Amino acid sequence: MEGEMISFVKVWLTAYASLFYCYVVGKLVPKGIPRLLAICPVVFLFLFLPLNLSSMHLGGTTSFFLAWLANFKLLLFAFSKGPLSADPSVSPARFVAVACLPIKIQSQQQQQQPQNPRKKRGQKSLLHYSIKGLILALLVRAHDYYTHFWPENLVLILYSFHIYLCLEIILAVAAALARAVSGVELEPQFDEPYLSTSLQDFWGRRWNLMVTGILRPTVYEPVLDAATRVVGRKWALLPAVMGTFAVSAVMHELIFFYLGRLKPTWEITCFFVLHGACLAAEIGLKKALTGKFRLPRIVSSFLTVGFVMVTGFWLFFPPLLRFQADVRAFEEYAAVGAFVKNVGGAFTFKTVINATRLTMYTSRL
Structure with a gap:
């Protein structure tokens, strides 16, 4: 996982630099075929970058964000359409966030308009995502039990919920990061x-x-x-x-x-x-x-x-x-859990040592 994390960081640093290049292209190159030709190398690069990752979660998320969403947004941007062209005065940071994350920023007119009931249902609270995160954690925890003892069709139903919950939480986290960076209201994904x-x-x-x-x-x-x-x-x-x-x-x-x-x-x-x-x-x-x-x-x-x-x-x-997506996904969960446990154990051990030293020092005084 250490090598995968290093590759993940390199891939996204490359993506950020490429999107900043596209931002500059949008300022200097007129829309249409000239801008499309200038952006095409980035489109091909984004099709290649996910091949540097092999994990289910990091690789799958990166391929969805870059090879699909970012590329389609860039193709629209070449002709001055789509979310990247909604605000010509957009900052580089917001341009990069909208390009590579699965978000759509609401226009000022949309934010000022009263929301209809469907929109209100679409806006979810922290409690909503916490409950779904807990359900996902329970599914992960019970994986070894239900895969061995439950009927295959019932296991597939649980996998369906697993995929939905995982996607919704990942997209919600991405939207929250974009909200923290740009400070704007975002439209819901599910x-x-x-x-x-x-x-x-x-x-x-x-x-x-x-x-x-x-x-x-x-x-x-x-x-x-x-x-x-x-x-x-x-x-x-x-x-x-x-x-x-x-x-x-x-x-x-x-x-x-x-x-x-x-x-x-x-x-x-x-x-x-x-x-x-x-x-x-x-x-x-x-x-x-x-x-x-x-x-x-x-x-x-x-x-x-x-x-x-x-x-x-x-x-x-x-x-x-x-290609054993289920097995690989749960192996990654186990690896993350082991990493958190080791970090937590090391932190606890260090805290105990420091407390012991402090006690010995005060006793001497």
């Missing part, structure tokens, strides 16, 4: 996806909202505009949805390659293409019914979450288990 009432609700409004926000201007809207000119507005939504899920599939395949360094089996692609097709069918069905029929909320939530989990067991989890 909004209780287990309460989703439809696939549209799950993927568009509740699950990993930063990815949704970055795929919309980079893929969804350009495909929607192009398809509108070909097939008309009524049907343009379908290729836009499928195109968005196809790009998401490719990026997930890339992140899984960073994690496992195995040849893709395209199960992840099948997972996202299937969900894209089902979401497109769901949108078409809603338009056909025009609000005439609606399932009870509890039923639609059960069907939606059940569909996501069942298809995940079938297509999403096998690649993860193939």
Whole structure:
């Protein structure tokens, strides 16, 4: 882990320097093809940097932040679009934070507007994250028990919660760091996806909202505009949805390659293409019914979450288990726990020695 931490620091120092270069490029190079050509070396570098890391948590987080989010934001920035172009007078520190962290800063207009109920639900308290952190810790602690004695499908359900909790906490920590640096209010990344009432609700409004926000201007809207000119507005939504899920599939395949360094089996692609097709069918069905029929909320939530989990067991989890993501992740937890224990033991031992010396010194007086 020591070598991995050193590599992690080197990778992120390189990323920070590269993003500062992009900040300068934005000031000196006009938008469009010239700025794109100037930024392209950084895009390729960010595709290469995660290969220097092999751990599940540090490597997975870095690949998501740099190879996906930062690269997509930089491609938008080349044409003066996206979150990096929202404020031309932004400071270098804020530019770097927005570029490499999964955050979206609320505009002044958004901050002044009264929040709707969904937004209020999206803003989570420290207690909320503390409870979820405790649940995650209990899952980690009980890992050896439930993997040996519980049925495989039940273990996969716990893995689903593990992935969700881990992602939400990591993204919340990243947002908190950005908030501490920039002092601005940030938009939430998750909004209780287990309460989703439809696939549209799950993927568009509740699950990993930063990815949704970055795929919309980079893929969804350009495909929607192009398809509108070909097939008309009524049907343009379908290729836009499928195109968005196809790009998401490719990026997930890339992140899984960073994690496992195995040849893709395209199960992840099948997972996202299937969900894209089902979401497109769901949108078409809603338009056909025009609000005439609606399932009870509890039923639609059960069907939606059940569909996501069942298809995940079938297509999403096998690649993860193939490169032993679960085993490696819990080994990393154990390594961190051992490190904290050793540091705590050394601190306690030093405290006892100092206290003993102080007692001996005072007794002599």
